[in-house]
Amino acid sequence: xxxxxxxxxxxxxxxxxxxxxxxxxxxxxxxxxxxxxxxxxxxxxxxxxxxxxxxxxxxxxxxxxxxxxxxxxxxxxxxxxxxxxxxxxxxxxxxxxxxxxxxxxxxxxxxxxxxxxxxxxxxxxxxxxxxxxxxxxxxxxxxxxxxxxxxxxxxxxxxxxxxxxxxxxxxxxxxxxxxxxxxxxxx
Amino acid sequence: xxxxxxxxxxxxxxxxxxxxxxxxxxxxxxxxxxxxxxxxxxxxxxxxxxxxxxxxxxxxxxxxxxxxxxxxxxxxxxxxxxxxxxxxxxxxxxxxxxxxxxxxxxxxxxxxxxxxxxxxxxxxxxxxxxxxxxxxxxxxxxxxxxxxxxxxxxxxxxxxxxxxxxxxxxxxxxxxxxxxxxxxxxx
DNA sequence: ATAGAAAAGTTGAGTCGTTGCACTTTTTTA
DNA sequence: TAAAAAAGTGCAACGACTCAACTTTTCTAT
Numbered sequence: 001x002x003x004x005x006x007x008x009x010x011x012x013x014x015x016x017x018x019x020x021x022x023x024x025x026x027x028x029x030x031x032x033x034x035x036x037x038x039x040x041x042x043x044x045x046x047x048x049x050x051x052x053x054x055x056x057x058x059x060x061x062x063x064x065x066x067x068x069x070x071x072x073x074x075x076x077x078x079x080x081x082x083x084x085x086x087x088x089x090x091x092x093x094x095x096x097x098x099x100x101x102x103x104x105x106x107x108x109x110x111x112x113x114x115x116x117x118x119x120x121x122x123x124x125x126x127x128x129x130x131x132x133x134x135x136x137x138x139x140x141x142x143x144x145x146x147x148x149x150x151x152x153x154x155x156x157x158x159x160x161x162x163x164x165x166x167x168x169x170x171x172x173x174x175x176x177x178x179x180x181x182x183x184x185x186x187x
Numbered sequence: 188x189x190x191x192x193x194x195x196x197x198x199x200x201x202x203x204x205x206x207x208x209x210x211x212x213x214x215x216x217x218x219x220x221x222x223x224x225x226x227x228x229x230x231x232x233x234x235x236x237x238x239x240x241x242x243x244x245x246x247x248x249x250x251x252x253x254x255x256x257x258x259x260x261x262x263x264x265x266x267x268x269x270x271x272x273x274x275x276x277x278x279x280x281x282x283x284x285x286x287x288x289x290x291x292x293x294x295x296x297x298x299x300x301x302x303x304x305x306x307x308x309x310x311x312x313x314x315x316x317x318x319x320x321x322x323x324x325x326x327x328x329x330x331x332x333x334x335x336x337x338x339x340x341x342x343x344x345x346x347x348x349x350x351x352x353x354x355x356x357x358x359x360x361x362x363x364x365x366x367x368x369x370x371x372x373x374x
Numbered sequence: 375a376t377a378g379a380a381a382a383g384t385t386g387a388g389t390c391g392t393t394g395c396a397c398t399t400t401t402t403t404a
Numbered sequence: 405t406a407a408a409a410a411a412g413t414g415c416a417a418c419g420a421c422t423c424a425a426c427t428t429t430t431c432t433a434t
Contacts (some may be wrong), residue, residue: 181369
């Protein structure tokens with residue numbers, strides 16, 4: 001890795017670190033991009049050469065959540081249905097977030113700021129097509145089967161549904177119960 | 188209704204009309220709020236006294252879609268399940284949109300502009316709690332039952348799922364099939 | 375009827391996110 | 405080693421939106 005790429009990565013990390021620190025300190029809306037640029041000692045224009053938007057400064061470490069989702073579907077134990085495997089994974093990730101205090105602060109920041117909520121949702125929903133393809137392959141359906149796409153969409157959307165609800169765990173379980181067994185025949 | 192409120196309503200309509208005309212003509216991103224203000228012969232700050240954002244200029248005639256949703260759940264014929272009633276309603280609204288050419292242009296505008304897609308989704312999802320309450324009442328569940336909330340969320344989200352897909356009708360049907368009967372036991 | 379409260383509109387200056395253009399620096403290639 | 409390509413940086417600017425101060429219009433209470 002050349003000197004150039006090293007410097008680039010350094011300023012990138014400096015920007016993301018400064019942004020996280022300032023956002024946690026003052027709140028997203030009370031920090032301007034100019035503040036972040038100054039804290040990292042670059043010009044505001046440079047910020048946007050590294051990140052496409054102000055929100056993106058916070059969602060830098062995205063990476064391999066998509067791979068985890070696909071693995072969950074493909075490597076589920078015998079006799080475990082796809083929605084059940086996704087339910088376990090969602091609940092696991094959810095309680096992991098509550099464990100780490102740094103992660104908890106991050107989550108509280110994103111959920112209390114509308115712009116970040118929206119952005120986070122969009123980033124999360126980007127995995128829909130990949131997850132749909134994984135489900136289709138796991139069940140032998142055609143790759144663009146709309147039923148698989150619907151399950152992928154709703155399973156991902158579950159975290160958006162649980163967000164802001166009093167009992168998030170219960171919400172996730174209720175949502176997946178609906179996806180697994182359907183609406184009770186009575187109503 | 189006094190002269191004052193009449194004038195206020197008049198400038199409001201003038202702004203919304205000018206905005207719709209200019210947006211359809213040039214596209215959302217190629218029209219500035221200044222342009223709209225000038226076309227309606229008011230100052231740009233006045234625009235924001237009437238509408239909270241540029242996007243809101245387009246979604247003015249929201250009104251009674253929520254009432255329609257609730258009526259669909261409450262007044263469904265005997266023996267028709269809630270998700271089935273919502274499915275019929277969704278499909279009906281969808282094909283209505285394709286019929287009216289003015290509505291078709293409106294839909295094409297909103298779907299081709301990311302900012303408008305997001306805004307439209309948010310407006311639509313605002314009906315979630317009201318719909319959840321209607322479902323709870325129709326089925327005798329407690330008002331904040333998470334299962335009812337989940338069905339409301341997913342049923343509304345169906346239009347976001349179908350958006351941008353090749354066969355929207357098929358997507359809506361697949362999504363509601365999942366909500367009605369659950370994921371097939373095999374996978 | 376008239377004074378005064380309240381609301382609508384205007385204006386102008388300003389903030390903030392974001393982009394285009396010009397410039398410098400670094401890396402690659404001939 | 406010179407030239408070209410690429411990447412980084414910064415200034416100025418645009419567009420959405422806000423704030424504060426002020427004018428004009430409408431409503432209300434005496």
